[in-house]
Amino acid sequence: MASDAQPIDLHDDSRAALRVSLNQAPPLAGHDVVGTDLALAEAVVRHGSEEVLASLTALGREAGSAEAREHGLLANQNEPVLANYDRYGNRVDEVRFHPSWHWLMERAVGHGLAAAPWEQETVPHDGHAHVRRAAGFIAWSQTEPGHGCPISMTYAAVPALRADDTLAKEWVPLLASLTYDPATRPAGEKRGALAGMGMTEKQGGSDVRANVTQARPTSVDGEYTLHGHKWFTSAPMNDVFLVLAQAPGGLTCFVLPRVLPDGSRNRLDVVRLKDKLGNRSNASSELEFDGTLVHRLGEEGRGVRTIIEMVAATRLDCVLGSTSLMRKALAEASWHVAHRSAFGGLLADKPLMQNVIADLAVESEAATALAIRLAAAVDRADDPRESAFRRLALPLAKFWVCKRTPAMVAEALECLGGNGYVEESGLPLLYREAPLNSVWEGSGNVNALDVLRALGREPEALDAWITEVGLARGADARLDRAIEETLELLGTLMGSPDALEGSARRLAGRMAAVLQGSLLVRFAPTEVADVFCASRLAGGHGGTYGMLDRGDLASILARATPAVS
Known part of the structure; x- marks a missing residue:
């Protein structure tokens, strides 16, 4: 494997020599994050086309630039600040961000990672808008994961908004815009908009049917006022929110604009920003409502059914976000060992390090393959089998990929040794972020139970899973056995x-x-x-990474290592 490592003179202790860092990996910058991720690029072509892959080149190169890396670090070093009042004492509840946050947001929106795919679905020559967006989200989130939250919610809001033609016509074109417009203005004066979501309350969490926030009808048809709170609302600076509240007819979904048509601010009190483990560049908040104007979305009493498509889309982004964290951690680790020498040779040539990195690479590639396959199912939403497949495969992926991310990122960090534990490396940021996607939009237990619900209520979902995994039957005996054992386990459990x-x-x-x-x-x-089959399906995985007992590990390592032009 090629290396830029220079010979080390351990006997040169002059001050000039001490000022030069030897045997340090160069910064990982100046590469195409999409094009050099072979697992991702191949998945895009497989489920999309060569043209779709080519359309991501500019995004990939910008994501791999030194400038993007710097903005990502700055956005996390300079966290958002809540200003409840302006200098004159007026209540404004504004969140102020470092310029690097806005730099990242402007490019994420401009690259079409927000709601643009929903407007591009009907383009005759494309048909792969969600695959393109998924790959772009995986690549661009490697610059900095926190700003992906408002981008994700903006993407996810569109399927729910389509429950009401009037509200969809007002908001979807703005959410699908390629223009980032952070100004606090009415929707009619905006060039682009961002969406947020407020479901959980302090007494219920994931049990949203325990919500106590009241929605009281006004004299205007479809208009209500909210009275209560939300315990977690990410991105309170966004323009519109989908929220759940108890209307006279039961739990209902509502559209909450931050600014009213006359230019006045809606009654949206930001109590505080959450002090979180990770995701610190992004503002997550507690809100209080007291006469906040909202518009009903869907029927009264059917709030969960209305907002469930938004939840499904954000769960997809949890899978994409965790896949992104895995790939970024793998890229940093494989890059480091390709340039760092120890004990008489490159780390990348040491059998034990090859074992570790190859194991991480297989984990990352498996996540990538599943993530892009799920996005392809969104592109084919009109196909009943694809919809059934997504209904089961999405909570499976959300549970499994997100759960495996923290351990994977921790192992990648360790490959850098002490350097990986230092903030400048970027690995501590990834490590703090790693548990988030498993918590957000339903914890591991919630998604595992959702798998059971899909199996119990929708037999076609299990049929779609069986059909999908069956496409590989006969190609690997270990996979065949795993399929049979899983079906036997399922049959046993369903009978008990x-x-x-x-x-x-x-x-x-x-x-x-x-x-x-x-x-x-x-x-x-x-x-x-x-x-993968030997370690994940045949019981050869010893409970931690780097315990593979077979395989062409050098080839896997070479495939996983980014190439810088």
Whole structure:
């Protein structure tokens, strides 16, 4: 493997020599984050086209630039600040961001990572808008993950807004705009808009049916006032929010504009910003409502059903975001070992380090293959089988990929040694971010239980999973056995309701791993699929990374290492 490492003179202790850093990896900058991620590029072509991949080149190069890396670090070093009042004592509840946040947001919106794909779905020559966006989201989020939150919610709001033609016509074109417009103005004066979501309350969390916030009808048809609170609302600076509240007819979904048509600010009191483990560049808040004007979205009493498509889309982005964290951590680790020498040679040539990096690479590639496959299902939403597949595969992926990210990122950090524990490396940022996607939009338990609901209520979802994994039957005996064992486990648990819920995680993890295995056996290089099946499906994984007992590990490592032009 090529290296820029220079010979080290351990006996030169002059002051001039001490001022020069030897045996340090150069910064990972100046590469195409999309094009040099072979697993991602191949998945885009597989589920999209060469043209779709080419359309991501500018995004990939900008994401891999030194400038983007610097803005990502600055956005996290300079966290958002809440200003409840202006200098004159007026209540404004504004969140102020560092310029680097706005730099990142402007480019994310401009690259079409917000709601643009929903407006591009009907383009006759494309048909791969969501695959393109998913790949772009994975690549661009590697610059800095926190700003992906408002981008994700803006993307996810559109399917829910389509429940009301009038509200959709007002908001969807703004959300799908390629122009980032952070100004606080009415929708009619905006060039682009961002969306947020408020579901959970302090007494209920994921149990949104326990919400107590009241929605009281006004004299205007479809208009209500809110009275209550939201315990978690990310991106309170956004222009419009989808929220749940108790209307006279039950839990209902509402559209909450931040600014009213006459230019006055809606009654949206930001109590405080959350002091979070990670995601610190992004503002997450507690809100209080007292006469806040909202518009009903969908029917009274059907709030969960109305907002569920937004939840599904944000869950997809949880998978994409975790995949992005995995790939970024892998890129930094593989780059480091390709340029760092120890014990008489490059780390990348040491068998044990090859074992670790190859194991991380297989994890990353499996996540990537599943993530882009899910995006392809969104592109084919009119196909009943694809919709059924997404209904089950999405909570499977959300549970499995997001759960595996923290351990994977921690191992990648360790590959850099002490350098990885230092903030300047960027790995601590990834490590703090790693648990988030497993918590957001339903914790691991919530998604595992959602798998059970899909299996119990929608037989076509299980049929779609069986069909998908069955496409690889006969290609690898270990995968074949894993499919049979998983179906046997499913049959046993479905026949024993008392044991079913307690085993939901085991079942979800096994079904997700088998699905990943099917994708890799069909589409990945033989060396990648072989290691995955041996370690994840045949019981060869020892509980931590770097315990592979077979495979062409050097080839996997070479495939995973970014190339800088």
